[in-house]
Amino acid sequence: MKKRLDEIVEEAITALNTFEDHHDLMNLKSRFVGKKSELMGFMKKLGSLPKEERPIFGQTINNAKNKILDKFNEIEEKLKNLEYEKKIASNKVDFSMPGRPPLRGNLHPLTQIWREIEDIFISMGFEVAEGFDIEDEFHNFDALNTPKDHPSRNLADTFYIGNDRLLRTQTSTVQIRVMENFEPPIKIISPGRCYRNDKPDASHSPAFHQVEALVVGEGVTFADLRDTLNGFVVKMFGSKIRSRFRPHFFPFTEPSAEIDIACVNCGGKGCNVCKHSGWLEMGGAGMVDPNVLDNLGIDSEKYTGFAFGLGIDRITMLKYNIPDIRLLFENDLRFLKQFK
Numbered sequence: 407m408k409k410r411l412d413e414i415v416e417e418a419i420t421a422l423n424t425f426e427d428h429h430d431l432m433n434l435k436s437r438f439v440g441k442k443s444e445l446m447g448f449m450k451k452l453g454s455l456p457k458e459e460r461p462i463f464g465q466t467i468n469n470a471k472n473k474i475l476d477k478f479n480e481i482e483e484k485l486k487n488l489e490y491e492k493k494i495a496s497n498k499v500d501f502s503m504p505g506r507p508p509l510r511g512n513l514h515p516l517t518q519i520w521r522e523i524e525d526i527f528i529s530m531g532f533e534v535a536e537g538f539d540i541e542d543e544f545h546n547f548d549a550l551n552t553p554k555d556h557p558s559r560n561l562a563d564t565f566y567i568g569n570d571r572l573l574r575t576q577t578s579t580v581q582i583r584v585m586e587n588f589e590p591p592i593k594i595i596s597p598g599r600c601y602r603n604d605k606p607d608a609s610h611s612p613a614f615h616q617v618e619a620l621v622v623g624e625g626v627t628f629a630d631l632r633d634t635l636n637g638f639v640v641k642m643f644g645s646k647i648r649s650r651f652r653p654h655f656f657p658f659t660e661p662s663a664e665i666d667i668a669c670v671n672c673g674g675k676g677c678n679v680c681k682h683s684g685w686l687e688m689g690g691a692g693m694v695d696p697n698v699l700d701n702l703g704i705d706s707e708k709y710t711g712f713a714f715g716l717g718i719d720r721i722t723m724l725k726y727n728i729p730d731i732r733l734l735f736e737n738d739l740r741f742l743k744q745f746k
């Protein structure tokens with residue numbers, strides 16, 4: 407019997423060495439060590455042997471079985487590795503393939519122009535000052551020399567939020583905040599959001615953007631105002647675009663002017679964009695009223711200053727030929743995606 411067991415072990419090992427696939431392997435296992443195998447048949451015959459011989463034969467059979475199982479485990483392990491390698495090979499990874507680029511967004515057109523405006527003024531020696539969207543009457547009106555009965559203070563024009571708080575109607579508030587805190591010479595711009603109780607239409611939005619400029623120093627003149635503004639307009643819109651001032655009134659500047667630039671669409675000949683006037687309104691400007699300076703403790707005998715305010719939305723619309731200001735606030739991706 408011992409001889410036969412050795413033969414079985416040898417047969418099993420030879421067979422296992424020539425297995426073909428996993429199914430084959432399981433068949434071999436049951437053939438050699440399964441319940442109906444010859445080897446297990448010996449096990450069943452143990453009972454008919456004399457008592458003293460049983461343990462030795464039992465062990466001999468077990469040894470044979472373990473030898474076969476060891477080989478089986480070894481082959482099974484090999485098979486697993488092989489299958490894994492096959493899997494990798496079939497899922498071929500092409501390391502030279504270009505990757506999928508992540509989707510890239512773009513800045514809002516207003517943000518793009520906002521930054522361009524800042525860059526231009528910074529190149530002209532200005533610093534950027536920030537104010538607050540929520541202001542008080544002092545900074546939005548009183549300190550700007552605005553009489554108590556001025557129409558702009560009206561509920562129909564200004565959003566009040568109670569307790570001497572309102573949404574600023576202009577970035578001129580930042581003039582005041584800067585002059586309260588800094589001595590001349592002052593040379594700042596302040597871009598930001600403003601609010602007015604306007605019905606939205608193609609050219610009005612209750613929230614909009616202005617950029618304020620303020621220069622205060624010794625010997626600052628109206629000529630400096632003209633020069634600075636022209637410098638900006640040329641850098642923003644090109645050297646062919648002229649600007650002009652029309653007399654106007656603002657409570658906090660004297661003299662005051664409204665700023666027009668030659669129509670960027672037709673160059674001044676007249677077209678739909680400029681309503682056939684050849685000019686586009688850009689904002690307001692003037693020499694800082696001595697009252698404003700004195701009220702903030704800046705000696706108006708020694709210092710003079712100029713200020714102007716331009717519409718950032720307006721500039722953006724002109725730069726990109728956008729027909730309706732509301733497009734800037736609707737966050738419609740079909741619109742925004744065009745500004746890559």
Ligand code: PHE
Pocket residue numbers: 575576577578618656659689690691692713714715
């Ligand atoms: N704040 C003014 C407006 O909103 C514009 C302006 C700014 C005028 C600075 C003069 C000086 O209409």
